[in-house]
Amino acid sequence: MVELSDEKLLTDLFSSSRTKRNIFVFYGVIIMVIVYHASVFMLLEYDNIKNKNTADEFSISFEESIFAESDSRTVNDGEKESVEFTAPPALFLDNAGFGLLEIIITYSETSGEPGDQCDVVSVNIPPNGVTADWQNENNVLSGTSDDCSDILLQVMVYPEYDGNDYNVSGGNQDIWGDFWSDKSHGQGTFTIEIEVEVRQPLIPLPTFQDSDEEVNINWNAHFFDVIVE
Amino acid sequence: MAESNLLFIGAILSIALGSLSLHLIRKNENLEWNERLAAHILCWMFVVKGIQNAAVGYINELPMENDTENIWQFLYAMSMLLDHAFSFSIMALCLIYPVPLLRTARQLKIGFVVLMTILVFRVVLVLVGHPSSLLEFPGLLYIVSGIVWGTVYIKFRLIEPELRTESTQNIATVCSLFLILVMGHIWFWWPGMILQAEYFYFFDLGGVFTSITWDYMWQMALSLCIAIGLCILAIEVYQSVQGNPNSSMMYILISYFIIGAIGYVILSNVESVHHAVVVEETTKLAALWSTLTSQMHFTIVRPLIAMYILLKFGLFDITEENKSTAKLMAVILIVVATSAILELIQSIIPINEMVSAALLGIIIAFGIGWEERSFDKLVNNRANLRIDVEPKWFPKIKQSDKITSKIDLAYAVFIVIVTLISYLIWKTNMLLQIYWEKGGG
Numbered sequence: 001m002v003e004l005s006d007e008k009l010l011t012d013l014f015s016s017s018r019t020k021r022n023i024f025v026f027y028g029v030i031i032m033v034i035v036y037h038a039s040v041f042m043l044l045e046y047d048n049i050k051n052k053n054t055a056d057e058f059s060i061s062f063e064e065s066i067f068a069e070s071d072s073r074t075v076n077d078g079e080k081e082s083v084e085f086t087a088p089p090a091l092f093l094d095n096a097g098f099g100l101l102e103i104i105i106t107y108s109e110t111s112g113e114p115g116d117q118c119d120v121v122s123v124n125i126p127p128n129g130v131t132a133d134w135q136n137e138n139n140v141l142s143g144t145s146d147d148c149s150d151i152l153l154q155v156m157v158y159p160e161y162d163g164n165d166y167n168v169s170g171g172n173q174d175i176w177g178d179f180w181s182d183k184s185h186g187q188g189t190f191t192i193e194i195e196v197e198v199r200q201p202l203i204p205l206p207t208f209q210d211s212d213e214e215v216n217i218n219w220n221a222h223f224f225d226v227i228v229e
Numbered sequence: 230m231a232e233s234n235l236l237f238i239g240a241i242l243s244i245a246l247g248s249l250s251l252h253l254i255r256k257n258e259n260l261e262w263n264e265r266l267a268a269h270i271l272c273w274m275f276v277v278k279g280i281q282n283a284a285v286g287y288i289n290e291l292p293m294e295n296d297t298e299n300i301w302q303f304l305y306a307m308s309m310l311l312d313h314a315f316s317f318s319i320m321a322l323c324l325i326y327p328v329p330l331l332r333t334a335r336q337l338k339i340g341f342v343v344l345m346t347i348l349v350f351r352v353v354l355v356l357v358g359h360p361s362s363l364l365e366f367p368g369l370l371y372i373v374s375g376i377v378w379g380t381v382y383i384k385f386r387l388i389e390p391e392l393r394t395e396s397t398q399n400i401a402t403v404c405s406l407f408l409i410l411v412m413g414h415i416w417f418w419w420p421g422m423i424l425q426a427e428y429f430y431f432f433d434l435g436g437v438f439t440s441i442t443w444d445y446m447w448q449m450a451l452s453l454c455i456a457i458g459l460c461i462l463a464i465e466v467y468q469s470v471q472g473n474p475n476s477s478m479m480y481i482l483i484s485y486f487i488i489g490a491i492g493y494v495i496l497s498n499v500e501s502v503h504h505a506v507v508v509e510e511t512t513k514l515a516a517l518w519s520t521l522t523s524q525m526h527f528t529i530v531r532p533l534i535a536m537y538i539l540l541k542f543g544l545f546d547i548t549e550e551n552k553s554t555a556k557l558m559a560v561i562l563i564v565v566a567t568s569a570i571l572e573l574i575q576s577i578i579p580i581n582e583m584v585s586a587a588l589l590g591i592i593i594a595f596g597i598g599w600e601e602r603s604f605d606k607l608v609n610n611r612a613n614l615r616i617d618v619e620p621k622w623f624p625k626i627k628q629s630d631k632i633t634s635k636i637d638l639a640y641a642v643f644i645v646i647v648t649l650i651s652y653l654i655w656k657t658n659m660l661l662q663i664y665w666e667k668g669g670g
Contacts, residue, residue: 011332014620022387025379026460030376033456034449036424042447045430064336175654194242 050163058176061165062224064099067091069219076212077119077198086189093222098186101132102220105143105151105194109174110214118148119213120197125153130188132157146199157186162225173228180226192217235520236286238569239528242562243279243643246532247272250539250557261615264629267326268544269633271535273640274318276317281311282528282643303655309360310647314640315349316370319411323377327403327542327614328385330377356650356658361438368426368450374411375450376458386464394617398475403542403614405461405478410534411483412454415522416485419455420493427552428496437667438660440568462486473550488522521573529566536562540604543611552608559604560597567592 006119014020041049067087075081087098100186103125109118110190124142127134136156143151156162158180239364251272254260260268284307291301324330326341329339351365361367386401433439434447467481483500495518536559539545547555568589575585615623 009332013380016389018389019384019387022383026379026383029460030379030453030456031421033452033459037444037449037452040425041430041448045425048427049430049444052427052433 007091019153026122056172057167057169058171058173059165060176060180061227061229062099062157062161062163063227064163064222064224065137067097067221067223069221070216072214072216073194073218074212074214075194075196077122079196079198081194081215082191083194083217084189084191085221087221087223089184091182091221091223092187096181096226097161097224098157098181099163099222099224100157101186101190102222103155103157103192104218104220105145105153105192106216106218107213108148109146116201117199118146120144120146121151121201121213121215122197123151123153123192125155125190125192129188130155130157130190131184132186133159133161138162153192157192158182158224159185161223163224176228177226180224180228186221190219234284234286235524235569235573236289238565239532240279240286242529242532242565243275243282245279245565246536246558247275247279249554249561250275250545253545253547253551253555253558254539255633256551257544259546260544261623262626263325263329263623265628265633266537266636267322267526269636270318270322271297271539271544273636274315274322275532275535277314277640277644278310278319278531280602281304281308281315284308284311285439293347299658299661300655302658302660303527304653305660306355306360306651306654307647309355310650311644313351313365314643314647318345319370320344320373323374323407327400328381328523329624330381330623334626337626344474352647354652355654356364358663359664360660361443363440364444367439367443367447367453368453369438371412371415371450371454375443375453377410378408379457379460380410382461383464385467390428391471392619394615395612396616399542399612399614400618402475402478402612403448403538405465405482408461410480410531412458413530415451415454415457415484416491416528416641417491417522417526418451419458419491421496422452422455424497426493426497426508430500437664446480458482458485492522517585524575525570526572529569532562533566537607538618540607542614547608555608563597563599564593598650 014023038062048151066147069085071083071085073081073083085101085103092098103123105123107119107121122142122144128143133139134154137156138156138157139153140152143153145151161180194215194217196215198211251269254265254268257265260363267382270569284304288301288304288308291304315345321341321344324344325337331337347369349357353363354362356358382401382404385397388397406620419431420426429451430448432448432451435443435446454574462482465482468474469476469479496515499512499515540547540555540559545555571585571589571592580588
């Protein structure tokens with residue numbers, strides 16, 4: 001059945017000192033790498049590997065502080081007035097981040113004429129000039145009032161910030177702390193554009209004169225500190 | 230293109246390669262005993278791997294929430310069992326080809342009985358409800374094939390200059406090609422292993438089905454593969470410097486390791502981002518990268534390497550009679566692989582469908598044109614493994630002509646048995662029970 005041949009395989013493979021040296025170096029490298037892998041797996045990373053599917057849970061909460069600033073403008077009929085707001089740099093140093101900006105626009109009919117109706121005030125914030133979450137669906141970037149009611153605008157500045165506490169899994173305290181401490185959000189100047197359309201009384205008196213309106217602007221910048229536990 | 234689509238492509242390529250090659254090899258009367266055995270095992274290895282790829286592809290496609298029949302168990306069992314057959318094939322192959330390490334009929338018998346015992350033992354472990362048990366010795370495939378082919382590679386690549394011939398270099402080339410085929414996808418992870426990246430050390434092949442010790446043993450085998458890859462790369466670079474280059478092999482190896490280094494930047498990034506949106510985007514990129522590298526190797530490059538080995542090293546006897554079948558096989562592999570690669574590129578760079586169709590046409594035309602020239606070149610310029618090599622490396626063993634038919638029959642029966650066992654496992658909900666017991670879900 002068998003034509004006998006050299007059966008001493010190992011003798012052939014290790015037939016010369018040159019080959020022996022080469023193959024033992026090869027095995028040596030393999031053993032070194034396996035020992036290195038074992039030390040990383042069994043010693044350095046063992047706990048992490050063991051718990052890789054059980055991520056740590058963290059509770060993230062926010063402490064909010066509001067910086068308020070007021071301004072007013074008298075806007076002529078049919079004209080557009082721009083008003084700007086820049087958050088003071090100190091607020092960025094004292095807080096983790098700039099969460100959101102509320103703008104409340106108030107006005108009343110100031111002509112003093114009997115029967116004069118409220119003017120129409122339109123306000124909008126162009127999405128530029130500041131790094132903010134301009135695409136957030138909770139943003140209110142424009143508003144109009146014709147009955148002297150307040151106009152409320154809102155810009156969500158810090159992405160995903162809504163002021164509510166929440167829980168997360170994975171990562172570590174530093175990662176989540178860093179995630180909520182990005183000072184770049186809210187840096188820059190917000191600008192609102194106010195337009196007034198003066199409305200005349202239904203029965204104007206000869207002495208009647210109403211060609212503008214005074215509009216008050218209240219800026220409420222919501223800054224926050226983050227607590228990761 | 231989703232990962233599962235690539236698996237289906239891989240399935241088509243592997244099954245086409247395996248079955249067409251089997252047809253050609255059966256007609257080759259000029260093969261030595263070890264070449265004949267190796268060729269048959271190689272073909273069946275790709276047939277089983279193809280079916281396994283299809284099973285895994287179907288698992289990935291399954292809408293788990295609607296899988297009320299839990300058919301995933303059938304597919305998962307098929308995949309596990311066929312993977313054991315793949316392991317058996319690789320281990321058997323390295324013991325007989327390119328240089329037979331089993332050198333007498335008795336050694337051959339003992340060697341194959343040991344391997345078949347391991348295979349049957351692994352199947353029994355699955356059948357009795359212990360899939361992914363430590364007793365199966367995870368990673369054995371990589372350890373055995375890596376050590377054997379690695380040793381033979383070093384012996385012949387660094388052989389004494391007076392004994393160095395073209396054939397000794399060809400033996401080393403075959404070993405390195407097989408090592409790329411088996412381990413190429415693992416070499417992409419070399420920086421992860423060295424730099425202790427999560428994507429390597431947190432890699433969990435079996436999920437809840439495997440213990441941490443199983444994971445360690447599997448990873449140890451992967452580390453061994455990386456060590457072997459680095460050694461071969463170093464040897465090829467050293468040999469080039471010494472004036473004995475195998476340039477193609479060196480460039481292939483360098484490409485694998487450079488791609489691995491680039492992949493480190495992408496894959497390790499997933500570990501360091503925790504913003505939900507960024508994680509999603511980074512994970513998408515990481516998944517795409519894995520598809521383009523590891524999965525591509527796994528599904529497309531493996532059959533192409535096997536086809537090259539079969540053609541280049543004379544395992545096919547290409548005659549006028551069967552030349553058309555051989556060419557058909559080459560064209561199928563090249564065209565399917567080319568179109569799959571284009572689809573992958575299209576998934577990264579969204580291009581108009583009409584443009585991509587035109588591009589596909591151009592690329593396939595080039596592919597077939599290349600095939601026309603290179604096929605003839607390959608067939609007419611075969612590499613020999615035996616000329617001017619000491620005869621002691623190629624002992625003669627007389628074998629019955631029926632041995633290869635028995636191999637074919639054994640594999641075919643194994644596939645049928647595996648299908649039945651998988652069906653049984655599915656209907657008894659065995660895997661589902663293990664899944665729940667181990668805390669899955």
